[in-house]
Amino acid sequence: MPSTVYAARPAIKRRMRLSLASKQAAFGYAIILPTLAILAIFRFLPMIQAFFLSLTAYDLVHPPKFVGLANFLDLVQDPLFRKSAQVSLTYVVFSVVPVLPLSLGLAVLFNRSLYFKNLLRSAIFMPVVMPAVVMAVVWTFMYQQDGVINTILGWLGIDPIAWLRSSSTALWAVILIGIWRATPYYMVIFLAGLQAIPKDYYDAAEIDGAGSWASFWHITLPLLKPTMLLVIVMNVIVAMKVFAVPMIMTGGGPADSTRVLPLFIYQTAFEFFDMGRAAAMSVFLFVGVMLFSFIQVRMFTRGEELR
């Protein structure tokens, strides 16, 4: 009888589906495994090791010696480290804060009909294309005492600036390059955010009699909040790891004024071979990155109903 066959079917089907599902799950595991293995060995393992290493004194020659928190206590009292942390903080703040209005402003200007729009956008995007090392070489050349930047400033009646030669200007010279490179990058992200805002909102606002400023303030900005948060977090992380430009342009000088933390970590580990101390600095840098991201997320979600 056919009916008995039908009755037997669901059980078979369920069993088949189960084995099929587990087969598929196995395939799912298998194809993510290489990624997990690589990240585990080359990202997470070093992260954990950094904490252990920071508790030791290790010079690559003698075996590591456990020293407890000595590295951290030393660092907190070391004026060079304090100076370096301060330089990094200054770099982060002043290369992130101006980029926000600049890149958003450019994105708003591009988010409309415009003559030669694509050409202009490509031209403004170009800094993203220049490799960091090339950037360091070219800007060093432009910052020379009788270089092109001082020449242009001369047209505006500004006296030549010593740029990389003076401890009061070198960090600002480096920051300027960071802004030059970061602004077009985040402009692209803001532009994508702007284009995701439905046109109807603006039409509705226009019918309500809102001017362009009002609709920017009450529609664009609130809706861009997630994009803005993302831009700040990304930019802070990028700014915290700046290395090639100060390394090549100044090597940290003059008078330690451009020795950002990554540069100090590099020098401590690979010029002075003090691995434990360098690892302790890495831990500080890590905590800094986490703290910054956390504060920003909190600031942006404060007083906001969770949707």
Add this chain to the structure above:
Amino acid sequence: MTGSAEPAATRPVRRRTPAGAWVRRVVLGRGSIAAFCVLLGVACITLLPFYWMFSSSLRTMENMFSIPIQWIPDPPNWHSYVLAWQAQDFARYFLNSGVVAVAITVSNLLLCSLAGYSLTKFHYRGRGVMFILILSTMMLPLEVTMVPLFLIIKRLDWANSYQGLIVPFLVDGFGVFLMRQYMLSIPKELIDSARIDGASELRIFWMIVLPLCKPALVALAVFAFREAWDMYIWPLIIITRDSLRTLPLGISLFMSSYGTSWDQLMAIAVLGTLPMILLFFFLQRAFIQGIAATGLKE
């Protein structure tokens, strides 16, 4: 919208006729001219270093800092390119950078899309945790982990080797994120129907899923290549042998040994930027999409 004080009816509602829209598109209005002028000024700032790099590579050393400033090199001095190219083994550095960047790009394309596929179209225990772990590596800069990572590479005896330059970057958290976001939009029914037709899982991935992801793959390729071509701190740490130097190492070494031969330095800078400029001109959309994709949220 927050309602304005006046009722909408008291204000004249502007209606755009199709003809009006056409006129607006051609004439664009005063605001557009102002925006154009501002953007033109910004473009001058973003392009100045490029122009200065190129023009200085052709300027003779006598005219390098001449007053008044020599905007167009006269006579053009192409010889600086030959001299710079021969001063160090730049052919080798280019080759090394190319090998490393291509290897990293290809492996990222494969591994990130496999991981993204797994994270979107398969159900198994721990999937959410895995995704968060992979995402969290985006917040973990190399500068934090480089000291222990160097020790690991040293223990593997991979210092001064291509493996040391390539293997730690075979896959990247951002790449996985990008592919996952894109693959969310691929309908599950498509994959299921291929299964019913009897296609093997690998075949489904290769013949159906990957072709659908082409835009994301191109964006990821450009992104990965740019990062790899740009890499500086890591080769600086693990490479000491000249035959394994990548281009950024070669350029910074050239800078420290020929620091005042600006014509040659700029010539090498131009050559080092050229691959990225070419990539940008041919894959402009992908380039910009790859970056815009970092703004994707969900």
